[in-house]
Amino acid sequence: MQPIPAIPDILKLKRGTGSSHRFQDNLTIALFLLPALILFLIFVIYPIFQSVYYSLFDWKGFGPAVDFVGLDNFINILTDKVFLIALRNGVFIIAFSLVFQLPLSLALAVLVGRDLPGRVFFRTIFFMPYVLSEVMAAIMWLFLYNADPERGLLNALLVLFPGGKAIPWLSDTNIVLPAVFLAITWKYFGFHMLLYLAGLQNIPIEIEEAGRVDGANSFQNFFYITLPLLGSTIRTSVYLSVLGSLQQFILVWIMTKGGPVNASETLATYMYRFGFVRFQLGYGSAVAIYMFLICLTFSLVYRRLTRQPDYLTGL
Amino acid sequence: MASVTFEHVFKRFGDVIAVNDLDIKIEDKEFLVLVGPSGCGKTTALRCLAGLEEISDGKIMIGDRVVNDVAPKDRDIAMVFQSYALYPHMSVYDNMAFGLKLRKVPKDEIKRRVTQAADMLGIGHLLDRKPRQLSGGQRQRVAVGRAIVREPKVFLFDEPLSNLDAKLRVETRANISKLHLQLATTFIYVTHDQVEAMTMATRIAVINKGLLQQIDTPQTLYDKPNNLFVAGFIGSPAMNFFKTKLVKGDGKLFVDGGSFKVEVPTDRNNVYMPYLDKPVILGVRPENIHDPNFCPPGIFAQNIDGKVDVTELMGNEIQLYVTAGEHSFVARVDPRTKVRMGESIQVAFNMGNMHLFDPETEQAIR
Numbered sequence: 001m002q003p004i005p006a007i008p009d010i011l012k013l014k015r016g017t018g019s020s021h022r023f024q025d026n027l028t029i030a031l032f033l034l035p036a037l038i039l040f041l042i043f044v045i046y047p048i049f050q051s052v053y054y055s056l057f058d059w060k061g062f063g064p065a066v067d068f069v070g071l072d073n074f075i076n077i078l079t080d081k082v083f084l085i086a087l088r089n090g091v092f093i094i095a096f097s098l099v100f101q102l103p104l105s106l107a108l109a110v111l112v113g114r115d116l117p118g119r120v121f122f123r124t125i126f127f128m129p130y131v132l133s134e135v136m137a138a139i140m141w142l143f144l145y146n147a148d149p150e151r152g153l154l155n156a157l158l159v160l161f162p163g164g165k166a167i168p169w170l171s172d173t174n175i176v177l178p179a180v181f182l183a184i185t186w187k188y189f190g191f192h193m194l195l196y197l198a199g200l201q202n203i204p205i206e207i208e209e210a211g212r213v214d215g216a217n218s219f220q221n222f223f224y225i226t227l228p229l230l231g232s233t234i235r236t237s238v239y240l241s242v243l244g245s246l247q248q249f250i251l252v253w254i255m256t257k258g259g260p261v262n263a264s265e266t267l268a269t270y271m272y273r274f275g276f277v278r279f280q281l282g283y284g285s286a287v288a289i290y291m292f293l294i295c296l297t298f299s300l301v302y303r304r305l306t307r308q309p310d311y312l313t314g315l
Numbered sequence: 316m317a318s319v320t321f322e323h324v325f326k327r328f329g330d331v332i333a334v335n336d337l338d339i340k341i342e343d344k345e346f347l348v349l350v351g352p353s354g355c356g357k358t359t360a361l362r363c364l365a366g367l368e369e370i371s372d373g374k375i376m377i378g379d380r381v382v383n384d385v386a387p388k389d390r391d392i393a394m395v396f397q398s399y400a401l402y403p404h405m406s407v408y409d410n411m412a413f414g415l416k417l418r419k420v421p422k423d424e425i426k427r428r429v430t431q432a433a434d435m436l437g438i439g440h441l442l443d444r445k446p447r448q449l450s451g452g453q454r455q456r457v458a459v460g461r462a463i464v465r466e467p468k469v470f471l472f473d474e475p476l477s478n479l480d481a482k483l484r485v486e487t488r489a490n491i492s493k494l495h496l497q498l499a500t501t502f503i504y505v506t507h508d509q510v511e512a513m514t515m516a517t518r519i520a521v522i523n524k525g526l527l528q529q530i531d532t533p534q535t536l537y538d539k540p541n542n543l544f545v546a547g548f549i550g551s552p553a554m555n556f557f558k559t560k561l562v563k564g565d566g567k568l569f570v571d572g573g574s575f576k577v578e579v580p581t582d583r584n585n586v587y588m589p590y591l592d593k594p595v596i597l598g599v600r601p602e603n604i605h606d607p608n609f610c611p612p613g614i615f616a617q618n619i620d621g622k623v624d625v626t627e628l629m630g631n632e633i634q635l636y637v638t639a640g641e642h643s644f645v646a647r648v649d650p651r652t653k654v655r656m657g658e659s660i661q662v663a664f665n666m667g668n669m670h671l672f673d674p675e676t677e678q679a680i681r
Contacts, residue, residue: 209387210461213366216388224413311403
């Protein structure tokens with residue numbers, strides 16, 4: 001066997017021995033990570049543990065937490081009808097997002113990605129709501145939904161039709177949730193459209209052309225080729241949409257405060273009501289823990305279920 | 316199986332004319348190669364035929380059917396793309412079966428055709444793999460296989476070898492020629508590589524700047540190029556060109572290059588006479604320049620003096636880069652030639668195979 005040539009001394013001097021060199025590397029990495037890590041620990045990790053701690057107390061937010069109640073808060077939440085409504089509404093918003101919002105975003109992305117004349121203009125227009133602040137969007141929709149046909153645009157249009165009647169969009173318990181969902185869709189579809197646009201741009205045009213030559217019409221091309229190749233983009237979009245739906249707060253709070261009679265309550269408005277309106281911070285913390293667990297579980301399960309290769313890499 | 320006709324086809328992108336009055340009739344079962352430099356419009360012409368581009372003017376026919384407004388899927392063509400364009404999410408089998416499934420071919424028929432094509436191409440053991448698990452050469456064969464199983468009237472190839480390494484390219488070239496014999500179908504093949512064109516085609520169409528320069532058999536293109544472009548494009552190393560003048564002396568015609576003066580074979584005198592005392596461009600292929608010591612017998616040789624700048628030993632020949640006055644040229648000489656860089660040399664032009672071009676029209680003088 002050939003002897004392994006020794007490392008020249010000059011290199012040894014420069015880089016030190018193997019293990020001390022590795023230590024130095026790690027130290028450098030640690031030092032660069034430190035500022036971000038400190039912020040993350042103080043503002044993300046520490047509050048989580050703090051919430052866990054407070055959720056075990058009946059605490060009003062003033063003075064030290066002393067009334068230890070064990071898991072009572074967690075049990076009470078599960079027996080509260082309003083919490084269950086908030087949970088149901090969350091599922092409703094998720095379902096509506098997956099069935100309406102994302103397909104709409106995808107359809108628009110396909111349209112403005114390729115064929116539509118003036119696509120740059122439409123791309124900008126469609127993305128604008130996402131850039132707008134959520135508070136402004138909510139207030140704008142409040143105007144649109146105003147029950148008085150003299151003030152609300154939607155009702156003003158409705159009464160123009162023969163037999164058309166004004167609809168109390170935000171005060172009818174049966175309509176309020178779809179109405180809020182419409183505003184949410186308007187606010188966020190542009191973001192998902194942008195994701196899909198980026199995904200579509202990653203698909204080489206020749207693959208779709210090969211499909212056309214192979215005999216696929218536009219629909220077959222879309223369903224057999226484009227859609228499967230968008231897989232990883234769709235998975236990301238669904239993931240963000242579900243988490244966003246679960247945490248939906250600003251739009252709902254400003255438009256309806258979860259009302260009327262909790263008809264548009266979401267987990268976030270429910271938590272906020274207890275934490276910062278009624279100042280039952282112990283109870284609110286327990287709600288936050290539930291939200292955290294739901295999101296975490298979803299993330300873990302979803303990641304595990306959708307672990308699929310991205311077909312476009314390595315080609 | 317079908318003929319293909321381009322009738323005065325134009326394709327414009329804004330102000331750019333990519334295909335300019337293309338007028339070709341491709342016979343049934345022919346292997347036509349469209350060749351030209353990058354951006355000359357050859358791929359655009361192929362895409363027009365495939366239906367991936369709409370033509371701006373003219374008529375394209377497959378068989379007797381005008382296909383101007385026919386969708387790609389209804390043209391009964393198959394195409395092999397430069398990037399292969401395999402469906403990355405489908406197995407090799409599904410890639411090949413996709414077109415047949417869309418046409419609702421029965422399952423066992425699909426299986427029969429895919430297996431047969433895969434065996435023919437030597438990819439039978441790869442049918443379950445995804446494209447990303449294949450090498451470049453294997454992907455290329457899958458792309459060809461996908462075209463074969465469709466049993467189309469016309470095969471289109473868009474630079475299918477350009478992503479392969481040199482050795483594989485030579486091998487695949489031969490395989491595609493073999494395939495053409497086996498399938499006995501019309502092949503239309505686009506490449507920028509004149510070697511591919513020469514080796515595979517039954518006829519070659521040379522295109523430059525959207526314009527058809529010449530269409531003929533490979534040997535005719537090589538022997539009788541119509542113009543300077545074709546002369547320079549076909550053959551490797553390229554034909555040498557010399558800016559010269561046609562002069563007369565002792566009742567004979569000479570090409571005068573300043574630093575050299577070579578005699579024109581008498582049988583060409585009549586044709587060249589109108590250019591007497593006018594500037595002309597002399598074309599001599601490197602393989603028609605010899606070391607006088609190893610000249611093939613019976614050629615009309617004219618010696619000139621020069622200096623060797625570079626020698627490149629190829630084994631079967633030596634390529635010499637020679638300077639003679641203001642002219643530089645390449646010669647492919649016998650490997651026994653004893654000459655070193657910087658030395659003076661006498662080389663023999665085989666004037667029997669000379670070419671003469673009009674410097675203004677760039678057309679061959681014949």
